[in-house]
Amino acid sequence: MAGVDRTIQGPIEVDTRRPDSELTRDEIIARNMRAVDAHFHNETPETVEKAVALYSDDISWEAPSRGVVLKDRDKILESYRGIFRTVAYHSFIPLRRFATEQFVFDDQIAHVRVVGDEMPNLPFPKGTEMSVRLAHVFEMKDGKILREIAYEIWRQEGAPNAVDDIPAGCTEVKFDLEVPA
Numbered sequence: 001m002a003g004v005d006r007t008i009q010g011p012i013e014v015d016t017r018r019p020d021s022e023l024t025r026d027e028i029i030a031r032n033m034r035a036v037d038a039h040f041h042n043e044t045p046e047t048v049e050k051a052v053a054l055y056s057d058d059i060s061w062e063a064p065s066r067g068v069v070l071k072d073r074d075k076i077l078e079s080y081r082g083i084f085r086t087v088a089y090h091s092f093i094p095l096r097r098f099a100t101e102q103f104v105f106d107d108q109i110a111h112v113r114v115v116g117d118e119m120p121n122l123p124f125p126k127g128t129e130m131s132v133r134l135a136h137v138f139e140m141k142d143g144k145i146l147r148e149i150a151y152e153i154w155r156q157e158g159a160p161n162a163v164d165d166i167p168a169g170c171t172e173v174k175f176d177l178e179v180p181a
Contacts, residue, residue: 011050012038016143026065028101033138036097036104039138039145052077056144063150066127082118082133091174099150109164111157118180122154129157133164156174 020028035054042051052073055061061070061079070076110132114124115170124130125164130152139147155162 011047012041012052013050014038014143016054019142022115025101029099031143032099032104032138033097034099035140035143035145036106037135038098043080045081047048047086048077052080054143054145055148056141056146059145061150062148063152065152065154066119068120082116086114086116086119086122087112088115089175092171093166093170093172095164095176099140103138104136105142106134106136106138108134109166109178110134120145124154124156131155131157131159131162131164 012034014031016031017139022029039054042048043053055073055076057136059071059073059076062068068079070079073142090111090113092108092110095109097104097106099105110130111131112130113125114122114128114130117126132152134153135151137147137149137151138145
């Protein structure tokens with residue numbers, strides 16, 4: 001599979017001033033896709049505040065496999081900072097993303113190394129190379145994220161269960177980052 005290097009650009013912003021009621025179905029779906037794209041793009045230590053800004057005031061953020069439910073933006077922001085101190089991304093492979101007027105589904109595989117211990121109930125120790133299947137469901141309204149559910153399937157790199165059927169045409173996005181040993 002061919003890989004591409006990720007060019008880190010500035011934050012991506014989405015116009016959420018108009019309510020869904022003023023948009024067509026296609027405009028709502030396109031904005032929902034842009035909002036999720038911006039959310040993922042901004043999930044970096046430098047721009048994570050922009051990712052969290054796309055949440056509604058009554059956000060619910062869940063990681064069911066780790067037993068985490070957060071409903072406060074400040075706690076979610078601190079959780080993201082803990083994630084950044086716990087896993088270092090080598091690359092990810094976007095597999096599929098689609099949307100309706102109310103939901104966006106995203107499926108990807110991340111290749112990471114565990115470098116810290118600030119993610120509650122992460123089942124692997126520091127130094128472990130991981131292949132993580134990440135399926136996200138976003139509930140959307142007016143261009144904002146009402147609910148984010150991150151289904152994380154943590155698998156040790158090379159383990160018998162670290163097998164995925166990657167659709168043709170998917171491209172691995174590589175990060176040019178210094179990953180601590």
